[in-house]
Amino acid sequence: NAGVTQTPKFQVLKTGQSMTLQCAQDMNHEYMSWYRQDPGMGLRLIHYSVGAGITDQGEVPNGYNVSRSTTEDFPLRLLSAAPSQTSVYFCASSGRDRPGEQYFGPGTRLTVT
Amino acid sequence: KNQVEQSPQSLIILEGKNCTLQCNYTVSPFSNLRWYKQDTGRGPVSLTIMTFSENTKSNRRYTATLDADTKQSSLHITASQLSDSASYICVIPRRSGGYQKVTFGTGTKLQVIP
Numbered sequence: 653n654a655g656v657t658q659t660p661k662f663q664v665l666k667t668g669q670s671m672t673l674q675c676a677q678d679m680n681h682e683y684m685s686w687y688r689q690d691p692g693m694g695l696r697l698i699h700y701s702v703g704a705g706i707t708d709q710g711e712v713p714n715g716y717n718v719s720r721s722t723t724e725d726f727p728l729r730l731l732s733a734a735p736s737q738t739s740v741y742f743c744a745s746s747g748r749d750r751p752g753e754q755y756f757g758p759g760t761r762l763t764v765t
Numbered sequence: 766k767n768q769v770e771q772s773p774q775s776l777i778i779l780e781g782k783n784c785t786l787q788c789n790y791t792v793s794p795f796s797n798l799r800w801y802k803q804d805t806g807r808g809p810v811s812l813t814i815m816t817f818s819e820n821t822k823s824n825r826r827y828t829a830t831l832d833a834d835t836k837q838s839s840l841h842i843t844a845s846q847l848s849d850s851a852s853y854i855c856v857i858p859r860r861s862g863g864y865q866k867v868t869f870g871t872g873t874k875l876q877v878i879p
Binding site: 692693744756757 | 769797806808810811814854858868871872
């Protein structure tokens with residue numbers, strides 16, 4: 653199993669550009685989440701999904717969109733990048749039987765100039 | 766407000782020494798607590814889970830404790846190794862509708878030096 657994979661690993665954007673961060677898992681997990689991690693702060697939930705076709709907002713959803721057309725994939729879209737979105741983004745997944753045991757991807761380091 | 770506070774923020778110890786990391790929480794209702802290890806440049810990995818009824822649990826050189834009355838948990842690392850250098854994050858899940866969200870602590874950054 654590859655676990656949770658994320659691409660790209662690094663990305664630099666200019667203000668106003670849009671892009672999609674990719675996330676995939678091969679563990680057949682129902683739950684998937686996107687977090688951002690900033691220096692001195694804990695991981696913060698952006699969006700999450702409890703299954704294909706079902707998504708909901710986390711605590712910091714503004715400026716981001718998600719969709720879940722399949723169980724495996726959960727892409728995160730930045731609509732119009734802003735410097736405040738410079739961060740490290742982590743995707744995580746967990747199974748319905750152990751929802752608190754999250755498996756994290758390696759992260760995407762995004763810089764917006 | 767649901768919060769998880771960790772101390773110290775950072776710690777430097779000599780290889781072979783022991784250390785203890787602290788986690789205080791106000792998350793309610795409480796069912797369990799997890800400790801994660803996050804190596805630099807990588808995603809967090811679960812180390813151990815403490816349920817409401819457990820006081821102590823050991824996993825190799827890691828020993829986690831939980832006091833649900835005082836809402837405190839600790840992670841004790843014995844005979845530290847260079848590979849223990851990482852951030853250690855205390856995480857507490859909470860039910861929010863049909864989904865179990867989690868509250869993350871800000872972590873303790875541990876550096877083990879030779």
